[in-house]
Amino acid sequence: KYLSKFSKKTVTNPPDFPVRTMAEWEEIKAITLSWQGYSGILTEIVREAVEEVEVIIFTSNINNVENTLINAGVNTDQVTYINQSTNSIWIRDYGQHTVYANDVEDQVLIDWIYNRPRPLDDESPELIANYFDYELYNTNSGNTQLVNTGGNFMSDGMGNAFASNLILEENDGFGPYGSVNYPNHSEQEIDDIMNQFMGINQYIKMETLPYDGIHHIDMHMKLLNEETLLIAEYPDGIADGPQIEENIQYILENFTTPYGNPYNIIRIPSPPSTSGLYPDNNGYYRTYTNSVFINSKVLVPFYRTEYDTIAQRIYEDALPGYEIIGIDCDNSNNNIISASGAIHCITKAVGVDDPLLINHAPMKNSTYGPNIQFEATAQHRSGIESMELFYKIDGGTYTSVFMNNLEDNNYFCVVPGIPLNTEIEYFFKATASSGKVINRPIVAPQGGYKFINEFTYPSSQSIELNNGWNLISSYLDLNQSVEEIFTPIEENIVIVKNTYGTAYLPEWDFNGIGAFNSLEGYFVKTTSNTILNINGTFLLPEENPITLNNGWSAISYLRTDMVPADLVFAEIVNDNNLVIVKNHLGQAYLPDWDFNGIGNLIPGQGYQVKVNQSDELLYLPINQAY
Numbered sequence: 001k002y003l004s005k006f007s008k009k010t011v012t013n014p015p016d017f018p019v020r021t022m023a024e025w026e027e028i029k030a031i032t033l034s035w036q037g038y039s040g041i042l043t044e045i046v047r048e049a050v051e052e053v054e055v056i057i058f059t060s061n062i063n064n065v066e067n068t069l070i071n072a073g074v075n076t077d078q079v080t081y082i083n084q085s086t087n088s089i090w091i092r093d094y095g096q097h098t099v100y101a102n103d104v105e106d107q108v109l110i111d112w113i114y115n116r117p118r119p120l121d122d123e124s125p126e127l128i129a130n131y132f133d134y135e136l137y138n139t140n141s142g143n144t145q146l147v148n149t150g151g152n153f154m155s156d157g158m159g160n161a162f163a164s165n166l167i168l169e170e171n172d173g174f175g176p177y178g179s180v181n182y183p184n185h186s187e188q189e190i191d192d193i194m195n196q197f198m199g200i201n202q203y204i205k206m207e208t209l210p211y212d213g214i215h216h217i218d219m220h221m222k223l224l225n226e227e228t229l230l231i232a233e234y235p236d237g238i239a240d241g242p243q244i245e246e247n248i249q250y251i252l253e254n255f256t257t258p259y260g261n262p263y264n265i266i267r268i269p270s271p272p273s274t275s276g277l278y279p280d281n282n283g284y285y286r287t288y289t290n291s292v293f294i295n296s297k298v299l300v301p302f303y304r305t306e307y308d309t310i311a312q313r314i315y316e317d318a319l320p321g322y323e324i325i326g327i328d329c330d331n332s333n334n335n336i337i338s339a340s341g342a343i344h345c346i347t348k349a350v351g352v353d354d355p356l357l358i359n360h361a362p363m364k365n366s367t368y369g370p371n372i373q374f375e376a377t378a379q380h381r382s383g384i385e386s387m388e389l390f391y392k393i394d395g396g397t398y399t400s401v402f403m404n405n406l407e408d409n410n411y412f413c414v415v416p417g418i419p420l421n422t423e424i425e426y427f428f429k430a431t432a433s434s435g436k437v438i439n440r441p442i443v444a445p446q447g448g449y450k451f452i453n454e455f456t457y458p459s460s461q462s463i464e465l466n467n468g469w470n471l472i473s474s475y476l477d478l479n480q481s482v483e484e485i486f487t488p489i490e491e492n493i494v495i496v497k498n499t500y501g502t503a504y505l506p507e508w509d510f511n512g513i514g515a516f517n518s519l520e521g522y523f524v525k526t527t528s529n530t531i532l533n534i535n536g537t538f539l540l541p542e543e544n545p546i547t548l549n550n551g552w553s554a555i556s557y558l559r560t561d562m563v564p565a566d567l568v569f570a571e572i573v574n575d576n577n578l579v580i581v582k583n584h585l586g587q588a589y590l591p592d593w594d595f596n597g598i599g600n601l602i603p604g605q606g607y608q609v610k611v612n613q614s615d616e617l618l619y620l621p622i623n624q625a626y
Contacts, residue, residue, distance in 0.1 A: 012137045014144060014196035015108060019099040021198045022351045023157030024293045025225060027442060028053055030350040031294060032096075032128060034121070035059040036089040038346070040334040043072045044327045045299060045347060050078040052295040056131070056350075058124055060085040082127055087118035090341060092218070093149040094118070095348030096125035096136070099198060104355045104379045108135040110197050112148040113183075115170050128350065139197055145183040146193045147171055151216030151345055156226045158258040158359060159201035161194065164208045166215040204255055206247040209240040211279035218344045220244055222289040224266070224318055227257040227361055232287050233267040239278040259361035268314045271307035286330065290342035291315075294349075296443045301342035302326035320425075321447015356380045356432050358440035363424070363451040369561060370625045371416045372424075372453065376440070377409040380432035387411040390445065391426035393419065398445060400429075420455035420623040455623070457538035458560060462531050463604040465492070470524045471584035473556030473606035476536030477518050483511040486524075489532060494525040499554035519546055521554035521606020523584075541619035548572075548615040555609055558619050562600035565589040565607075567626035572615055579610040 022028075030053050033042055046069055049055050055078055059065045062081040069076050088094075094114040100107055111125035129136035139146035147170040155161040173184030185193070187205075194200040208215040220232040220240065231248060234241030252262055268288045270278075277283030288311040291300040300315060302308040308326055315324045328334065329342045336342060360376040374391075378384045387403040403411040418424060427444030431437050441447060463472050478485060482504045486493050496504040498520055502512045516522075518539055541558035548555070565581055566589060572578045573591040581589040583605060587597045601607065609617075620626060 012141070014193075015099075015101070015137055017101045018103070019101060019108070019197070019199040020103045020159070021155040021157065021161070021200065022098040022100065022349075022355075023155055023226075024223065024349065025442070026157060026357070027352045027355060027438065028293075028295060028349040029352045030054040030056055031292075032056045032091055032124065032348045032350065033058070033346065034086040034089050034091045034124070035061075035065050036086055038089060038334050038336045039068055040331075041327055041329060041336055041343075042089075042346070043069060043074060045343065046079065047072070047074045048297055048299055048325050049294050050075055052297060054078050054080060056080045056082060056128070058082050058084045058086050058091075058127075080131075082131065084123060084127055085120050086124065087120045088116070089336075089346050090121075090151070091124065091348045092151050092345045093216075094121040094124060095150060096128045096350070097150070097198065098349065098351035100351070100355060102381075104357050105381050106135075107351055107353055107355075108137060111136055111138045111140075112146055113140060115147050115149045115166075132350065137197060139193060143189070144193050144196065146185070146190065146197075147182050149216065150348065151214070151218045151341075154217060154221070154223050155198070155200065156223055156258065157357075158226060159199055160204070160258060161198070161200045161202070162204045162206070162217055162221070162223070164215045164217050165205050166208055167205060202255070204251060206250060207243060209243050211240050212285060212340075214340050216345075218290050219285055219287050219340070220270075220289055222291060222344075225362060226359060227259065227261055228264040228266060228318065230266050230268055230289055230314075230318065232270045232289050234270055234278060239270075239280040239283075257361065258359075261361060264362075264364070266314065266318050268311055269307065271303050274304070284330070284337045285340050286337055287342065288315075290344040292344050292347045292349075296321075296446075297323045297325055299325050299327055299343050299347075301329040301337065303328075303330040303337070319441075319443075319447070320450060321441060321443035321445075354381070354434075354436060356430055356436050356438040358428050358430050358438065360428065360440060360449075362449045363426075365452040365454055367420075367455050368418070368453050370418055370420070370623050371414055372418050373412055373414045374403070374426065375410065375412045376403070376428050378411060378428075378430040379409050380430070380434065380436065382432050382434035382436075384409070384411075385431045385433045385435075387431075388429040389413050389415070389426060390429060390448070391415060391424055393424055394422050395425075403428075416625040418453050418623075420453055423450060423452050425450045459538065460533065460535045461604065462533050465489075465524060465526050465530050465532055467526055467528050469584060470526065471521050471554065471606040471608070472524055472532070472604060473521045474516075474518050474534060474536070475539055475541070475556070475558045475560060475603060476534060477539050478516050478534060478536040480516055480536075481511060482513045482516050482522075485516050485534060486532070489530050492526045492528050492530045494527060495523075496525075497523040499549075499552070518558075519544060519556050521556055521608070523554065540621070542621040546617040546619075548609055548611050548617055550612070550614045551610060553609050553611075554606055555617065556606055557601045557603060559601070560603055560622050562602050563626050564596065565598045565601055566591070566596045568601055568619070569617070572611065572617065575615075577611050577613060577615050579612060581610075582608040
């Protein structure tokens, strides 16, 4: 029996140290291939891969493979041959898995029980371990026997992994291949084994797809980074489209990224056959998610130009700076997709021996304001000498900022003065104490993460009014009378006064103020706590100077963020013209005493200002920091 043969391999307990499974986008030193047919596709993989890494090929006919590569113009200086027959080309499923001790220390290899009765295939992990002199741990003994397949496994390098429910079926004591004699485990037992051998803390499993006969997730999804999933898409109601969408909704509703965020979903259309057929009508399972990272390159299965160009654009937009290489998997001589596999299925990576690991949650389009905080983690066995952020705005030139070590492996920096509604591209550079340097993304500076510091000027504002006296203001041009503005809450209003003492008295139906002036502050007395909701047009603070009368004025605060009072009034203080600033509580900023009892100026509040002579206050634009 197959399982009996596998159990005669070196028996190992799980690693007795913490382990971390490598993510596919991390730096690698080699890829492994099995030369079993489809020589045209394998040749193109080798052609691209040797520019990045060593390529290790399992074959029992070394001369034939060497001649094939040389005749195709492939440089074989980086090619190593292992004289070993295999049963199949699908090395992703039976090949070795790179894990690191203590996140970034020694590399060891993990070998699962392959879910096919192919004993020659199962020799390859041990041969790779011997070639590199790595320790090999097998899930082949006692309570830690586990059947699994590499095409049904995807990890983010941070302890999270994805699979279909095939992992449950193949460890239920029966399984679809009776000659393997599958182990019998509960889901919790499977999770425990994956934690012990692979460092997986969260193992997300989804329903298998009705038209994917092998039930490997790499046929319809791919992790592009810690927070992004590339998902195969079909026309509405076609083939596996409905089940894929159910699975994605299941993920979004029940799981988050390592950073606690929802996963970013990018969809990529799956092409039909030339006759328009999809897998539910006997079309091949053509997919663009079955791709492989090889450091700065991504090799993607291609099929037909009208669909390939769309797929290439989606990859390039999702992975700026990476070289996206298409390899035909659907031609008459190398139609590997007809066998339900493509590029990812026939390649397997070996990580570098000295990983310098940077993890980061990519920034998303959002309103960050003028001061943006960037965060990332960095680890190396020798320690981190420095961590830098490089950023550029709207395609300009990169500016670098050294990041601060917050604690442990966490680094951050704040970049001030980022203009609103601009695109920021950025990357990180870590330097280890040993001198090793790496960027994240690994292709930087050719490509980095991108996001837009979005901003839409507010058109509404809610101002809290406390029982008793308040001093309020608004950054909106309301174009209304004071009476119209306060009518919705007039039953709570006793009096509204401006800086000159002119009043609005709702009980007497008297409005001595007239129109609301958004450049002024207003004293409001209420009978209870309430909220004033108003709508209007945002007043650009840099275009609306505030007049300061000789003596006292009640002024408006026109910014949307809170800013320390001493920074706002610094120019007037430098002119020796400011006496005092007070809020409605009587708390004061006294520049002569270098005392700021107010703290921050707050949107929605007004302020009393006393100056020695008439002056003007001009706030900075809201996309500029004080």
